Structure formats: structure tokens, C-alpha cells
Amino acid sequence: MEMVLVEKSFLEKVEYLVQQNEQILTFLTTKEKPEKVTQWVSMKELQEITGWGRSTLETWRDQERFNYKRNSEKGKILYDLESVNNFLEKTNNKRS
Incomplete structure (x- = not known):
């Protein structure tokens, strides 16, 4: 098993991108305008x-x-x- 260390800021950026993708998926499947993620x-x-x-x-x-x-x-x-x-x-x- 290999362990990779990453900076916290990288993880926060990944989390932000995941939230954006979830909102896009919600919009595409329900046609509801997603809330803005800051x-x-x-x-x-x-x-x-x-x-x-x-x-x-x-x-x-x-x-x-x-x-x-x-x-x-x-x-x-x-x-x-x-x-x-x-x-x-x-x-x-x-x-x-």
C-alpha cells in the first residue's frame, strides 16, 4: 500500500470541485438551479x-x-x- 501526502489546500480544492460537480448533476437531472457554492x-x-x-x-x-x-x-x-x-x-x- 502506498501513502501519498497532500496539502490541505489541495484537498479543499478537490472538495470544492466535487461540490460543483454534484450541483451540475443535480441541475441536469432535476432542472433545478443549484445554489451557489462559495x-x-x-x-x-x-x-x-x-x-x-x-x-x-x-x-x-x-x-x-x-x-x-x-x-x-x-x-x-x-x-x-x-x-x-x-x-x-x-x-x-x-x-x-
Whole structure:
């Protein structure tokens, strides 16, 4: 038996894709519009995805340019990836 170690962020992305596929399957079989699934990412992931630095992203967050939530566990802030991407596209601030 072979054991493979993966990062937690990878597992979260796989979980998100599985949720998306389940929603598509539900829509195709029932013709009901699926609920939007929000992909929440950490600051570190957001920096990697957008190419922007922590202070810039925190400034935009504090200006409420995109959606975020505070995770009740440990007070960690998570960011709505789609909301961030929409903001960056509207303002031509896309880096990556």
C-alpha cells in the first residue's frame, strides 16, 4: 500500500470541485438551479492566486471591496474567491 501526502489546500480544492460537480448533476437531472457554492480561501492562498501582497489585499478588504468572513475557529479570515476575482476584473487589478 502506498501513502501519498497532500496539502490541505489541495484537498479543499478537490472538495470544492466535487461540490460543483454534484450541483451540475443535480441541475441536469432535476432542472433545478443549484445554489451557489462559495469557495473560501485563506490570505496565503489569495496572495498566491492574485499575485498581490497582504497589505494591499487587507486594505481592499477593509474598504469592503470583496466578501470575506471571519472563521469562528481561531478567528481566521477567509475570502470569497469569486468576489475577489470580480473586484480585480472590474478594476483591472488582475496580476496573475
